[in-house]
Amino acid sequence: MGLTRIDKYTQEQVDLAQLLKVLGHPARIAIVQSIIRTDSCVCGDLVTEIGLAQSTISQHLKELKHVGIIQGTIEGSSVCYCINKETWGRLESTVNELFKSVAANPDCC
Amino acid sequence: MGLTRIDKYTQEQVDLAQLLKVLGHPARIAIVQSIIRTDSCVCGDLVTEIGLAQSTISQHLKELKHVGIIQGTIEGSSVCYCINKETWGRLESTVNELFKSVAANPDCC
DNA sequence: AAAGTTAATCGTAATATTGCGATATAGCAA
DNA sequence: TTGCTATATCGCAATATTACGATTAACTTT
Numbered sequence: 001m002g003l004t005r006i007d008k009y010t011q012e013q014v015d016l017a018q019l020l021k022v023l024g025h026p027a028r029i030a031i032v033q034s035i036i037r038t039d040s041c042v043c044g045d046l047v048t049e050i051g052l053a054q055s056t057i058s059q060h061l062k063e064l065k066h067v068g069i070i071q072g073t074i075e076g077s078s079v080c081y082c083i084n085k086e087t088w089g090r091l092e093s094t095v096n097e098l099f100k101s102v103a104a105n106p107d108c109c
Numbered sequence: 110m111g112l113t114r115i116d117k118y119t120q121e122q123v124d125l126a127q128l129l130k131v132l133g134h135p136a137r138i139a140i141v142q143s144i145i146r147t148d149s150c151v152c153g154d155l156v157t158e159i160g161l162a163q164s165t166i167s168q169h170l171k172e173l174k175h176v177g178i179i180q181g182t183i184e185g186s187s188v189c190y191c192i193n194k195e196t197w198g199r200l201e202s203t204v205n206e207l208f209k210s211v212a213a214n215p216d217c218c
Numbered sequence: 219a220a221a222g223t224t225a226a227t228c229g230t231a232a233t234a235t236t237g238c239g240a241t242a243t244a245g246c247a248a
Numbered sequence: 249t250t251g252c253t254a255t256a257t258c259g260c261a262a263t264a265t266t267a268c269g270a271t272t273a274a275c276t277t278t
Contacts, residue, residue, distance in 0.1 A: 008160045009135040013142075017135040024130025025236090026118040033122075033207075036214045044254060051117045056237050058256055073218040077245040077254050080218040083211055092208045098141075099201045102192055105145045109182040109189040134266090153224060165267050167226055186224050186275040 012094070019091050022067045027052060028060050035070065035081055043072075043081050121203070128200050131176045136161060137169050144179065144190055152181075152188050 009017075022028060030050050038045070043061075047054045061081060064070045068087035073080045118126075131137060139159050147154070152170075156163045170190060173179045177196035182189045 009139055013135045013138045017133050017138050019133075020129045020138075021133025024126050024128075024133045026122045026126040027236090029122045029126050029129075030118055033210075036210050052236095053238055054255075055239075055257080059237080062256080071218070074245090074255095075218070077252095079255065082216065082218050083214055085211070085216070088208070088211045095204060099197070101142075101145050102194070102197045105192055107191065107194070109180070109184070109191050136266090161266095162268050163225075164227080164269075168266080171226080183225095183275095188225065 016091075016094050018067055019069065019087070022063050022069060025060070027056075028064055031057070031060055031064065032069065032083075035083060043079050125200075125203050125207075127176055128178065128196070131172050131178060134169070136165075137173055140166070140169055140173065141178065141192070144192060152190050 023032070027050060031046055034046055034049055044054075046061075047057050050057065052060075061070070061072070065072055065081075068084050070081050071084045072082075132141070136159060140155055143155055143158055153163075155170075156166050159166065161169075170179070170181070174181055174190075177193050179190050180193045181191075
């Protein structure tokens with residue numbers, strides 16, 4: 001069917017999966033890393049830096065923005081994209097909880 | 110084209126994205142959580158617990174196994190799936206590095 | 219051997235994702 | 249106004265993903 005069934009899962013599972021899914025693309029990882037590294041909200045630079053078409057980068061930015069991983073502010077004729085720390089904080093604590101339970105899990109096979 | 114171009118990215122970006130992508134599905138999150146929680150390598154139980162078809166669960170297990178998130182050992186007529194801690198350790202440190210750089214990133218817009 | 223259990227694989231239909239060029243939109247500059 | 253730049257959106261083609269039923273494979277029990 002190609003349609004992920006969400007009626008079987010908790011809201012937490014759906015939310016976490018959504019964030020991880022959006023981050024689960026190398027272009028979007030590269031975009032996030034670039035936004036962090038350049039430390040300024042350059043945006044069009046991503047096109048030349050990553051080497052995908054402008055429309056493709058714009059689409060990835062849209063997805064990152066849609067789930068709240070980044071946020072954009074219009075700044076003259078360009079757009080300033082930066083990290084949404086609230087979402088990252090939420091993701092960090094959820095993921096760390098998972099890591100903790102993995103670490104505490106005894107080997108069994 | 111539907112084909113993710115990997116020639117534009119570093120190996121680290123591709124590897125991280127691959128792990129996050131596989132975890133980016135609620136059924137696979139539920140599977141991982143269940144494997145951790147039950148603390149034993151039950152497997153067929155996932156079908157009744159999650160409520161997807163047996164073939165669907167098997168397919169998700171295959172993907173988790175393929176990227177090394179879990180590992181399976183044949184145990185009689187059933188299979189014992191459990192966490193692959195080496196992969197989780199790698200993922201944890203990579204992700205934590207990312208979280209650290211996000212936290213250190215100054216707000217700019 | 220025959221039947222039952224468990225899990226993997228195959229085939230398939232429906233939907234989603236990726237990437238691009240072309241076009242639209244909006245602010246800025248001359 | 250007329251261009252120029254920056255970004256978003258549209259439409260499309262290629263490919264990937266998701267889910268399922270049916271089948272297969274392998275072990276267990278009778």
